[in-house]
Structures are given as structure tokens and as C-alpha cells.
Amino acid sequence: MTSQQDPLSPFAVPSLAILGGGPGGYEAAMVAASMGAEVTIVERAGLGGSAVLTDVVPSKTLIATAESMNRSVDSAELGVSFSGQDGDPKTIMRADLKLINERVLRLAKEQSTDIRNALEALGVRIVIGTGRLLDGRTIEVDRGETKEIVKADAVLISVGAHPRELATAQPDGERILNWTQLYDLDEMPEELIVVGSGVTGAEFASAFNGLGSRVTLISSREQVLPGEDSDAAAVLEHAFERRGLRVLSRSRAEAVERTENGVIVTLGDGSTVTGTHCLVCVGSIPNTKDIGLEAAGVELTSSGHIKVDGVSRTSAPNVYAAGDCTGVFALASVAAMQGRIAVAHMGGDGVRPLKLTQVSSNIFTSPEIASVGVSEADLASGKYQGDVVKLSLATNPRAKMRNVNEGFVKIIARKGSGTVIGGVVVGAGACELIFPIALAVTQKLHVDDVANTFTVYPSLSGSIAEAARRLHVHM
Numbered sequence: 001m002t003s004q005q006d007p008l009s010p011f012a013v014p015s016l017a018i019l020g021g022g023p024g025g026y027e028a029a030m031v032a033a034s035m036g037a038e039v040t041i042v043e044r045a046g047l048g049g050s051a052v053l054t055d056v057v058p059s060k061t062l063i064a065t066a067e068s069m070n071r072s073v074d075s076a077e078l079g080v081s082f083s084g085q086d087g088d089p090k091t092i093m094r095a096d097l098k099l100i101n102e103r104v105l106r107l108a109k110e111q112s113t114d115i116r117n118a119l120e121a122l123g124v125r126i127v128i129g130t131g132r133l134l135d136g137r138t139i140e141v142d143r144g145e146t147k148e149i150v151k152a153d154a155v156l157i158s159v160g161a162h163p164r165e166l167a168t169a170q171p172d173g174e175r176i177l178n179w180t181q182l183y184d185l186d187e188m189p190e191e192l193i194v195v196g197s198g199v200t201g202a203e204f205a206s207a208f209n210g211l212g213s214r215v216t217l218i219s220s221r222e223q224v225l226p227g228e229d230s231d232a233a234a235v236l237e238h239a240f241e242r243r244g245l246r247v248l249s250r251s252r253a254e255a256v257e258r259t260e261n262g263v264i265v266t267l268g269d270g271s272t273v274t275g276t277h278c279l280v281c282v283g284s285i286p287n288t289k290d291i292g293l294e295a296a297g298v299e300l301t302s303s304g305h306i307k308v309d310g311v312s313r314t315s316a317p318n319v320y321a322a323g324d325c326t327g328v329f330a331l332a333s334v335a336a337m338q339g340r341i342a343v344a345h346m347g348g349d350g351v352r353p354l355k356l357t358q359v360s361s362n363i364f365t366s367p368e369i370a371s372v373g374v375s376e377a378d379l380a381s382g383k384y385q386g387d388v389v390k391l392s393l394a395t396n397p398r399a400k401m402r403n404v405n406e407g408f409v410k411i412i413a414r415k416g417s418g419t420v421i422g423g424v425v426v427g428a429g430a431c432e433l434i435f436p437i438a439l440a441v442t443q444k445l446h447v448d449d450v451a452n453t454f455t456v457y458p459s460l461s462g463s464i465a466e467a468a469r470r471l472h473v474h475m
Contacts, residue, residue, distance in 0.1 A: 012346065016039050018042065019133070019156070020131075021043030021047045022051050023048075031343045031344070033123055035347055039125065044129060044131070048108075058104045058107075066209075066211045070243075104183050133291060137152060137318065153318065155296075155320070156319075156320045158323045161287055162287060163281075163284055164283040164284055166253075166282060179204065188208075191262070191275035192205075193275040197219030197226070206240070214244070216246045224236060225363065229371060229426075262275055286306070288325055305325060311342065320342035323335035331361055337354060358438070372437055372441050374421040374422035391463045393460065397462075398459050404460075408426050413447050419444055420441055421441060423464075450464065
């Protein structure tokens with residue numbers, strides 16, 4: 001089999017087998033096929049993996065719906081009113097979870113189909129089944145009634161991860177849920193208890209609060225989003241409080257029990273919290289068990305993740321890995337980059353190792369929280385020397401027009417030189433606003449380069465240029 005288009009350049013590895021069709025796998029397949037390699041993807045569920053089918057695409061679609069309701073609730077300040085019960089939008093708006101979830105799953109399926117069509121157009125062979133490595137160049141695929149052997153000169157493992165469960169809080173898909181089961185619900189949870197205040201827990205707590213559920217978020221830490229920018233976490237907690245979302249900090253869920261009409265969550269101090277549903281978000285486990293990694297000579301970490309270096313190589317010759325199964329960063333963008341880097345390395349193309357200080361990420365709460373590069377915590381630890389400027393979006397004219405009074409722009413520059421090394425954006429559309437800062441970090445731009453670039457007036461990006469101006473280094 002050959003690619004259906006002319007290769008961009010000679011590929012050093014004639015054939016590539018990919019185990020897992022998530023972002024790491026399908027991005028790698030596209031690049032390798034474009035370079036003339038014979039590519040086979042083995043995927044057990046559907047193209048796009050959990051990122052498209054049960055995680056990123058579904059959750060962010062749900063969150064987009066919640067955000068539309070949040071904007072409507074906050075529209076009174078804009079002079080937009082609702083007729084009905086006292087003009088209170090909360091009393092006349094209702095989210096139909098059945099319709100929302102139908103749309104969520106439809107978009108996920110469409111995205112998966114688009115990915116498959118794009119791969120097939122490049123000549124990639126797709127095998128649906130459960131794959132297992134027999135050695136570093138051979139994958140056995142269980143297709144139900146038949147088995148198939150796939151051999152290749154190189155192998156990329158991109159098998160992802162699945163939700164971690166608590167022994168005392170086993171999901172039943174009805175009242176006690178993990179995040180893959182939310183899209184099977186037909187009715188909005190009246191009282192949702194979310195266990196875990198990391199990124200996933202905070203995102204779903206924010207979304208269901210926006211959709212009309214009464215939400216309680218149980219956090220084992222002092223502040224939500226442990227490990228993230230503390231200023232950003234404080235803004236989010238204030239937004240939660242304003243919207244009636246209850247946060248129980250320094251509380252650990254020990255058990256979740258189903259009752260006749262709901263759930264009871266028992267905390268570490270013996271107290272209990274009751275609700276109609278409980279969503280457990282306590283991390284994930286890599287899908288690396290029983291897939292033949294030992295036979296292939298692939299080493300794992302103590303957490304079960306695949307050990308990789310900066311160019312996605314594992315400990316086994318010609319075996320690479322990408323995505324959540326590597327434990328690098330649980331981000332679809334990182335998985336995709338790892339996959340592309342792996343293909344570049346195995347194909348003899350120019351390659352730059354993955355640099356985690358250049359990774360930009362976004363937390364899709366309301367408001368959103370985006371970050372890139374060096375953090376203030378890194379400065380406090382002495383790892384980096386830097387200067388920080390933080391500008392509240394409350395002073396930004398465009399934000400005022402849109403009734404955005406929460407959030408900020410923060411830029412971190414290397415002390416002395418003025419090179420941009422990090423940044424944080426909190427506010428609506430933070431996932432878009434972080435890009436110019438990420439570009440500055442990646443290209444090692446000076447704060448003056450950012451400050452002297454024209455921005456639209458009025459715009460939220462104007463605050464990025466203003467923050468850079470305030471970091472100007474006098475020469």
C-alpha cells in the first residue's frame with residue numbers, strides 16, 4: 001500500500017504501525033503518510049480516541065452550552081432583559097440535558113468520521129480491534145471473530161488513559177459517575193457533587209453550575225486547581241461563589257454510597273454530603289496494562305506510564321510512544337506534538353525535542369484559565385529569575401463593553417534581559433488570548449517586541465501589549 005499523494009520527502013522507515021487512534025496516533029499517521037510511509041492504525045473504539053469520543057470534544061461542547069447560559073444570566077448589565085418571572089433569566093431558562101448530550105455525541109461522532117476520512121484520503125490503513133504487541137515490530141489485533149497480525153518497521157504506542165476509580169465509589173452510570181458516563185444522562189442532575197478539584201473536576205463543576213445544577217465541589221486542597229496559578233484559582237473560586245457553587249476545601253471524599261433517590265458522600269472527618277448525583281474526578285490511569293509492552297522491551301514508570309525521551313522514544317528500539325500513556329502532559333495538543341516529533345525522528349527529518357516550557361494549556365471553566373511557560377511558582381522556588389506584571393481585565397475597555405469584570409493578563413519576563421518566558425490569562429476566550437504569549441515564549445521574543453506590535457482598539461489583546469509595555473527594560 002502506498003500513500004495516495006506524493007511524499008513530501010523520503011521517509012527513513014518504510015512502514016509504521018500505530019496502536020491507538022487518538023491525537024498522538026492520528027497526527028503521527030497523517031505526517032508519516034504524507035512523507036510516503038505505509039501506515040496502519042489499530043484502534044479499538046473509533047478514530048480520535050477518548051479525546052474525541054468521551055473526553056475533550058464532548059466535555060468542551062457541553063461547556064460551550066453552559067457558557068451561553070452564563071452569558072445570558074449576566075446580560076442584565078448590558079441592558080438585555082428577559083420577560084417572565086421577575087425578569088430573572090435563571091427562572092425562565094432551562095437546559096435540556098437530553099438534547100445537549102445528543103448534540104455532544106453527534107459532534108463527537110462527526111469529528112471522529114472527519115478524522116477517519118482524512119486518514120483514508122492519505123492512504124492510511126485502519127484496523128478496528130484490540131491490539132497487543134508481540135514484539136517491537138508486531139501487533140496482534142483481536143477483531144472479535146478473527147485475529148490479524150500487523151508488522152511494521154517502527155511502532156508508535158498511543159493508547160491513552162481511562163478514569164481512575166475509588167474502591168469505595170464505584171460508578172454505576174446512573175447516580176455515581178465518571179466523566180465518560182455523563183453523556184448518557186437524560187435529565188439534569190438537580191444536586192451534583194463533584195469529587196476532585198483538579199482540571200476535570202473544576203471544568204465539570206463550572207459547566208453543570210452554568211446549566212442549572214446545584215453543585216458542590218469537594219476539594220482536598222486549600223484551593224481549587226492545585227498546581228495552577230494561585231491568582232487564577234482565586235478568581236475562579238470567587239466566580240464560583242458568585243454563581244452559588246459551593247466549594248468544600250480541605251475535604252477528602254472517603255466513600256460514595258447510592259441511596260434510593262440520590263447519593264451520600266462521606267468525608268474524611270465523618271461528615272456527609274447528600275445530592276442526587278456524584279461525579280468522581282480523581283485522575284486517570286494509563287491504558288498500558290496487558291498490551292504486550294514487556295514482550296516488546298518497553299519500560300514503564302512506577303505509575304504505569306511509558307518512559308519516553310524528548311523525541312518520544314521508548315526503551316525499545318524503533319518503538320515510540322505519545323499521549324496520556326506517557327504521563328508527560330495530559331493534553332491533546334501535547335499528544336499530537338509527541339506523535340509528530342516521533343515521526344520526524346524515525347523518518348530522519350529535522351526534529352526539535354519537546355519543550356514543556358513552551359506548552360500552552362487552557363482550563364475551560366467560566367472564566368477560562370490559560371497559561372504557558374514559566375510560572376510564578378517557578379520564580380518563587382528560585383528555578384528562574386523574572387519580573388511579573390499583572391493587569392486586571394476590569395480596566396480593559398473591551399472587557400467593560402462586554403461586561404467582563406473578572407480575570408487578568410499576566411506576563412513573566414526574564415530578569416535583566418526582558419525575554420518573555422511565561423504568562424497567564426484568565427477570562428472569557430483565554431484559550432485564544434494565550435496564543436500571542438505562547439508565540440513570544442516559543443520564539444523568545446523581547447517584551448518590547450510584544451509591546452510594539454499593533455493591537456486592535458478596543459480589544460482584550462490590548463491588555464497583553466500593555467502588560468508588555470510595563471515590563472520594558474531601560475537600556
